[in-house]
Amino acid sequence: MTDTTDKNSERFQALRAKDRQIQKELMQVSDKVRARHPFLVKHQNAVGMGIFLVSIAGMILNGVLWMEGIMPAWLVIVLSAFWTSLLHELEHDLIHYMYFRKQPVWHHLMMAGxxxxxxxxxxxxxxxxxxxxxxxVSGTETDLEERGITNGEKWDxxxxxxxxxxxxxxxxxxxxYFVVPKKLLKQGKINKTDIKNLRIIGALSFNPVGYICYTIWHGFVLFHLANGIAWALGATIDWPQWLLAQEAWVTATVVILIAPNVLRTFCLHFISSNMHxxxxxxxxIIHEQCQVMNKWYLIPLQLFCFNFGSTHAIHHFVVRDPFYIRHLGEKESHEVLRRHGIRFNDMGTFKRANRLNERAA
Structure with missing residues (x-):
């Protein structure tokens, strides 16, 4: 993407110098953690695969226990949401080629899993x-990943x-999706090649399985919402038999797979879109890209995105570490971030539509 920043200005160089200093100190924390836990470094592939297999097994076990009538649906959803939060962290590490980099078959099998x-x-x-x-380009208009999960939108x-x-x-x-790219092109922030790439990415991003799952989820919610309203009014809905015949497998799919992912998605996107x-x-400039969000009342959300709000800012500075290395060095890393003025729990971001300083128009 086109970058219009003047990288030769004194201000920019000073900001980059601050970034480099923070990176240096966080790397020192990372080195200490790695020295204390050499097994995690030496057997990084095995650790990643172990977390992957345990998480998948946990989801399967939850589903079996629910189908056998041993575990209630709400507990399946909560526990499986936790397992999927671990799988999200693994996916993030895989995106940065942290597992099986030199063994593509295993790497892509984990990606598929x-x-x-x-x-x-x-x-x-x-x-x-x-x-x-x-x-x-974090925090800019071409940061499609964060904008896709509502970063920068007004809260309503x-x-x-x-x-x-x-x-x-x-x-x-x-x-x-049709107006913004043309606007950015007109402003000179992207070029025609960028637009072509955006269209290609958009086409490739289509996820038919995801759309099917969301359709099932929306249908499930609307079905039970309609029944709830009818019950409150003292009435019943005479649903067609072909629809009622689908209730068993739809409910199983929602409880075992879809609802845990809806819960995890909400928690992750809520935290991520507001900490950036x-x-x-x-x-x-990295130190202007995100903050640390670790207030106690965010714990229910953090449980289902594996403490993302507290540790993701560290990742922006030190990309090389798997998520568990970041967590082991979290306390010392926070001391570094505080010392350099990185914001902690800036809840004003909700009023400013995630602007660093100015109030959104």
């Missing part, structure tokens, strides 16, 4: 392009719905 267990998400091979681009009922539903996030903003800044940060 984390995708199938989280079918509401974007194709991870396509997301790799968007995510690596996100690291380069529409954003609330879009945060947990990728299908609604597209349809409720369908017009922008958008619109008035300096392009290419």
């Amino acid at each position: 984390v995708y199938l267990a989280r079918p509401l998400t974007q194709n991870p091979w396509i997301r790799r392009y968007l995510h690596l681009h996100h690291h380069k 009922w529409k954003r609330f719905l879009m945060v947990g539903d990728n299908m609604l996030a597209f349809y409720l903003r369908a017009g922008k 800044y958008f619109g008035d940060n300096t392009p290419g």
